[in-house]
Amino acid sequence: MSIDEIDLNAYVDGELSHDQEAEVLEAMRDNPELAQQICQLGQLKAQMRIAYANPPQPDRGSMRRVGRSWRAVAAGGAMLSVGLLAGWIMNGNQPGTAEHNRFVVLDPEGRGQAPAVAADDExxxxxxxxxxxxxxxxxxxxxxxxxxxxxxxxxxPLRVEVVSHSDGLELLRQSLTVHESRIQELAGDYDNLTFVACKNTINRLRVDHGIEVQLVPDAEVTDSGVSHVVRRQQQGWSYIRV
Amino acid sequence: MRLRRLLTYFAGLVGLMASTGAAQAAPEDPLQRVVYHIDAADPERQRAALRIVRNHLNDVGDEHLDIRVVIQGNGVSMLVLPDSDGAAADALPGHADDRVQVGIEDLKIRGVTFHVCRNSLTRRNVDALNRLYDVGPDDLVDSGLAEIVRLQGDGYTYIKP
Structure with a gap:
């Protein structure tokens, strides 16, 4: 069974192919611990990303829970220090960079670096x-x-994000969208508008269909569209599914 | 003796904390505020949405709910009367058949408010007052999406069935 090779994060996001999904489901039937981990992963993705901590990686058959949690604490502490230091340096070196909030700044792991904490009336x-x-x-x-x-x-004041996920990614795919110039125009005119593409969807297209997705230039990328959506709602954003 | 007094004091303190906690946890206003968003073109999904709202009322009780239904985008076909007079051949297909009409009527009687998006109707060249089932000027909002944002700001929970 190659369950280890399947990205369980992608499973939680509903981004796997039918075959892979069936494989995960079968594995979950045989392995209650794995099922538990996936369930926790789903909840933790929602909760822990808010705090910008590492979501626990599923690690089947693990007997080293204590060791792992210590590592997580250490990693969290290290990240916190880095974050504080970076924030302090950026504040010191880049005065008045309000326009840096234009994008949801996303690090390679998909965690937002510029949480949408803004004036209360926004x-x-x-x-x-x-x-x-x-x-x-x-x-x-x-x-x-x-x-x-x-x-x-x-x-x-207003901020708008359009998160393209699953079939909705077509809006931001250069070869498929009929709205590229429109997107460019809107993104150029409005600093408070961001287009975000889901990386899990992009990866799924590569793995399942051999498609290398080219995004329109104005698109940002987030690791998981679903996590992003959950995080935003917990930050108090209005949410509309289209 | 001193220990007993201490225990009594401690128990009282716990009891006080518990009652304070309970008072805080009990909501002053038990009304659930919910906004349902219907934008599907598929008549099956449109009917399912009405069914879900009805079940919600059955489960929680009409008197505990403040439900708004925002109909927007392709969802407006749910309100278009089938084969209505004056409809052009290429007009939006109407899904407001008897089943849908009874479903909407039932929800309205039970206190559900419908908001219909004027922008969506205009884009589809639908004459709001003549081709729609039971939609008056007060039922229209300029933008259904903006209405959903407004309602969420007022504490309504968003559900897209």
Whole structure:
């Protein structure tokens, strides 16, 4: 059984192929501990990423729980120090860099470095796009633009993220999207608008279909669309699935 | 003796903390506020959404719920009367058949409020007041998505069935 080779994070995000998913399900039936780990992973992905800590990696048949948790604590502490140091250095060296908040800054592991903590009166909206229909995406872009215009006209602060996930990734795929120029225009006009692509979806397309996804230039990438969506909701963002 | 007094004091303290905690945990307003988002084109999914709202009312009780249903995007076909007069040949197919009408009517009687997106109707050239089932001017909002954002800001929980 090659369960170790399957990314359980991808399983939790629903990004595996049917075959791989069936394999995981079968393994879970035979191995309650694994099932428990996957269940925990699902919950922890939601909770622990908020704190920017390492989600525990599934490690089947492990007898070294104590050792692992010590490592996690140590790693967490180290990350915290690095984060504090980096924050201190950046604050010192880059005064007045408000525009750095334009993007959800994502490190290679998909953890946000610029949490969306903003002025209390800022409206923050996350659109979770999972629909491949270009008309649906086009209508979404219309609505987003109308909102951006209205908030700007009223002088009310607004931040919008469009997270493209699963079939919704088509909006940000250079070869498939019919909205590339529109996206470029909107992203150019509005600093408070971000397009985010799900890396798990990109990886799945590579593994299952041999497709190397090329994103439109304005797209950011997050490790897991689902985790990103959960994190944003816990940070108080409005959430709309399209 | 002193120990007993100490224990009594301790028990009282725990009891006080527990009652304070309980008072904080008990919500002053037991009303559940929920916004349902319907944007699916598929009539099966549209009917399923109405069913889910009905089940929600059955489970929690009408008097405990403040439910808003925002109909937007392709979901507006749920309200379009089938074969309505004056509809162009290429008009949006209407899914507001008898089953849907009864479902909507039932929910309205039980206190559910519907908000219909004007932008979505305009994009599809739907005459809101003549081709839709039981939609008046008060039922329309300029933007369904903006309405959902507003409701979430007011504490409504978002559900997309």
């Amino acid at each position: 409206t923050r909206i996350l659109f979770h796009l999972t629909n491949a229909d270009p008309m649906v995406a086009g209508e979404l872009l219309d609505e987003v633009e109308t909102m951006l215009q209205a908030y700007e006209a009223d002088g009310r």
